[in-house]
Amino acid sequence: MGCAGKAASAVVRGAPRDDGVARAGQSRIVSFQAQTSSPRSTMSAPPSQTMVWPVVWAFAGFASHSSTGPVTTPGTTALSRIPCPAHCGVADSRRTQRGAVRKSEVFARPPIPEDLVMLVLVVNCGSSSIKYQVREVTPEGSEPSVYTSSMPAINENVPLATATAGMAGGEVITKGLIENIGTSDVKDHTQALQILSRRLDEELGGRTIDAAGHRVVHGGERFSAPVLVNNEIIRAIERLAPLAPLHNPAHALGLRAIQKTYPGMPQVCVFDTAFHRTMPEKAWRYAIPEQWYEMDGMRRYGFHGTSHDYVTGKACEFLGIPREQFNAVVAHLGNGASATAIREGRSYDTSMGYTPLAGLVMGTRSGDLDPSVVTAMLERNPGMSAQDMNRILNNESGLQGVCGNSDMRAVAQRAGSGDRRAQIALDMAAYRLAKYIGGYHVAVGGAHALIFTAGIGENSPEFRALVCDQLGALGITLDPTLNGAPRGDVARISTETSAIEVLVVTTDEERAIAEATAGLVWERVKK
Numbered sequence: 001m002g003c004a005g006k007a008a009s010a011v012v013r014g015a016p017r018d019d020g021v022a023r024a025g026q027s028r029i030v031s032f033q034a035q036t037s038s039p040r041s042t043m044s045a046p047p048s049q050t051m052v053w054p055v056v057w058a059f060a061g062f063a064s065h066s067s068t069g070p071v072t073t074p075g076t077t078a079l080s081r082i083p084c085p086a087h088c089g090v091a092d093s094r095r096t097q098r099g100a101v102r103k104s105e106v107f108a109r110p111p112i113p114e115d116l117v118m119l120v121l122v123v124n125c126g127s128s129s130i131k132y133q134v135r136e137v138t139p140e141g142s143e144p145s146v147y148t149s150s151m152p153a154i155n156e157n158v159p160l161a162t163a164t165a166g167m168a169g170g171e172v173i174t175k176g177l178i179e180n181i182g183t184s185d186v187k188d189h190t191q192a193l194q195i196l197s198r199r200l201d202e203e204l205g206g207r208t209i210d211a212a213g214h215r216v217v218h219g220g221e222r223f224s225a226p227v228l229v230n231n232e233i234i235r236a237i238e239r240l241a242p243l244a245p246l247h248n249p250a251h252a253l254g255l256r257a258i259q260k261t262y263p264g265m266p267q268v269c270v271f272d273t274a275f276h277r278t279m280p281e282k283a284w285r286y287a288i289p290e291q292w293y294e295m296d297g298m299r300r301y302g303f304h305g306t307s308h309d310y311v312t313g314k315a316c317e318f319l320g321i322p323r324e325q326f327n328a329v330v331a332h333l334g335n336g337a338s339a340t341a342i343r344e345g346r347s348y349d350t351s352m353g354y355t356p357l358a359g360l361v362m363g364t365r366s367g368d369l370d371p372s373v374v375t376a377m378l379e380r381n382p383g384m385s386a387q388d389m390n391r392i393l394n395n396e397s398g399l400q401g402v403c404g405n406s407d408m409r410a411v412a413q414r415a416g417s418g419d420r421r422a423q424i425a426l427d428m429a430a431y432r433l434a435k436y437i438g439g440y441h442v443a444v445g446g447a448h449a450l451i452f453t454a455g456i457g458e459n460s461p462e463f464r465a466l467v468c469d470q471l472g473a474l475g476i477t478l479d480p481t482l483n484g485a486p487r488g489d490v491a492r493i494s495t496e497t498s499a500i501e502v503l504v505v506t507t508d509e510e511r512a513i514a515e516a517t518a519g520l521v522w523e524r525v526k527k
Contacts, residue, residue, distance in 0.1 A: 118522075119173065119204070120514040121212040125254030126247070128182055130192050133175040133510045134200065134209065137518035172510075174203045189250070193257040211266045212258050213517030215306070215509065216251045218244035219271030220297065226274075226516040229255055229267035237269070243297060243354075268517040275305030278346040283443075286354075300358075302350035304332045304454075308340045309347075310512045311453045311505040316345070318490040319449065319501060327444040329437050331467075332507070333457035335363035335406065339433060341440035342447075349443055351436055357394055360436065361429040363406035366397035368432070399425045408456050408463065426466060434470040441474055441500075449501040450476065458486075458504055464493070468502060475499025 117136050124131040176199070178192045186192050200209065214229075220240045227233055234255045241248045251269075258267055276284075284300040285293070292298040308330045316323045323345035330340045337360040341349040351359025351367075361367045374393075378384055400406040403421040405414070414422035441447045450471075452464055461483045468478045476498055483493040486504040494502035 118210045118518045119207055120517050121200075121209045122215075122510045122513050122517075123212055123254055123258070124215045125189065125250045128180060130178045130181070130189065130196065130254065131175075132177075132196060133514075134173040134204065135510065135514040136171045136173060137514050173207075174200070189253040189257040190260055193254070193261040197261050209262065209265065211268065211517050211521045212262070213268045213270060213513040214251060214255060215272065215513055216269045217247035217272050217303065218301065219269075219273045220301070221277075223269070223271045224274050224277040226268050226270045226520050228520055229269055233269065243301070266521045268513075268520050270306055270513045270516050272303045272305050273301045275309040276300075276302030276340075276347045276350050279349060283349040298354055300350070300353040302338070302340070302347065303352045303356045304336070304338045304340075305347070306509045306512050307332050307453060307507040308338075308342075308350070310509065311451055311507050312342050312345065314490050314505050315449055315451050315503055318492075318503065318505075321448060326449075327447050328449045328451055329440045329444070329447050330451045330453065331433060331437070331457055332454045333360075333433075333452065333460075333463070334454040336365065337362045337433075337454075337456070339436040339440060341443045343444040349440060361402075361425075361432050362398045363408070364395050364398045364400045366393045366401065369393070399429065402428065408460060412460065412462055426463070430463065430466040431470065433467050437467070437471060438474065447500055449503055451503050451505050453505050453507045458506055461485075464502075464504075476502060478502060 117138050120135050120137050122133045122135060178186065178196060180186065181189060181192050186195065213226075216223075216237060218240050219237075220243055222236060222240070234252050237248050237255070238252045241252075255267060255269075258265065279300070279302065284302075286298060286300065288298060311330055311332075312326070312328065313323065315328060316326045319326075326342065326345045328342040330342060332338050332340070336356055338356070339351045339360060340347055353359065357365050357367070359367050374389055378386075378389060398406065399408065399411055402425040403411060403414070403419070405411050405422070411422045411425055415426050437450060450468075452458065456463055464483055465478060465480075468476050477495045478493055478498075479495045482491065486493055489506040491504045492501060493504055494500070
């Protein structure tokens with residue numbers, strides 16, 4: 001794996017298919033290296049010894065279509081065609097009742113070497129850019145949790161605490177950004193990944209990438225857990241494009257580009273929407289005609305799920321409250337912002353909706369808005385298209401629309417200098433968030449904690465104070481000193497007498513994705 005030392009191999013029988021996914025009776029070599037020079041090493045094998053672990057895995061039931069109808073194999077369950085885009089990852093698909101993975105042979109599995117280090121490439125593909133990070137991930141001495149197949153059950157919710165069990169994200173080896181894809185010498189995502197590959201060859205000094213983890217914005221109603229990628233998974237992500245037209249097509253391009261650049265390397269998708277799959281129907285349904293939901297997937301999905309999930313787990317650990325008993329409100333505040341109600345450790349409601357446009361006042365997004373504003377403006381301006389309206393509400397509204405600036409730091413500075421428009425923009429954003437916090441406190445049956453995270457949530461004591469000053473009815477009081485300089489990845493900023501703990505928790509979505517990737521790859525590919 002990605003470290004110095006002699007290579008060991010997990011040998012998988014047979015030959016891989018063109019899509020890089022082994023089927024029953026097929027396989028490929030998955031290599032990793034044991035870090036013999038590590039001070040943590042307890043392996044007694046000499047550096048030159050090669051460990052060979054026989055592994056067989058099979059993905060049953062993917063792409064089981066025929067021109068005459070579904071092909072049903074023993075042990076599979078036929079799923080009916082569902083026209084709604086939210087379900088489009090499952091139309092006419094086949095999967096086993098116990099999940100998509102079948103082991104055709106079972107071998108004794110040795111314990112995880114304590115000095116094993118995986119190198120995980122974390123990728124966030126945009127329509128014209130690729131943001132990446134390479135991270136070390138090591139086992140924590142316990143087995144990863146067996147939670148899902150590579151195509152989990154539709155209603156199988158898997159929090160990060162389960163998906164990342166047994167794995168600990170370590171040092172960030174390198175990170176970077178490739179921009180202007182399609183509008184520069186970099187023609188497409190495949191070429192961008194080739195550039196990235198050459199860059200990593202130089203930066204990693206001969207170490208090998210073992211797996212890639214992808215942030216995927218929209219999983220619709222299909223994906224409620226991290227999944228191991230094959231061609232059917234990529235096609236499902238593409239079919240969800242109507243729900244995230246700016247994001248999912250780019251994610252699919254990135255997945256296919258890595259298939260070409262790193263043939264056979266395991267890939268895992270972690271979905272922003274997955275954490276919110278636990279919301280009750282009364283929270284995610286819109287009071288609109290039934291067919292809008294059935295045929296077009298119009299419902300609340302929620303976003304920033306990886307971050308909300310991650311900081312919830314960190315807060316539970318800090319406060320010593322079992323996750324299944326933990327109630328909270330999480331405020332993920334960046335240029336895009338959302339609030340989530342956490343009830344018994346799970347997402348119960350969230351401010352973003354069908355798209356990330358709904359909810360809080362954001363840098364350039366309006367947040368909640370009377371739909372009649374949209375129809376009235378379209379009627380009064382015949383030349384305005386739906387695309388124009390979409391651009392205005394997503395890119396020219398929010399703080400930008402109110403005061404002409406989308407950067408919270410600049411807005412706060414202007415407000416401090418007496419700029420009235422900047423002050424009203426801040427007041428609107430804080431008031432909107434305070435309303436959500438109060439409502440979600442009721443929704444979860446009483447919150448143990450209010451959690452601030454992400455760029456603004458972690459770094460703006462002024463905005464945190466502006467919000468919390470409006471929450472006196474909940475018994476919340478901030479300690480000005482602690483709020484002014486939070487310490488550590490999890491910091492308490494409320495007073496000892498505050499009725500609800502107020503925390504600042506540093507989010508790390510890349511670490512969560514890397515750990516989930518390592519855990520799933522280890523469990524499903526290397527055992």
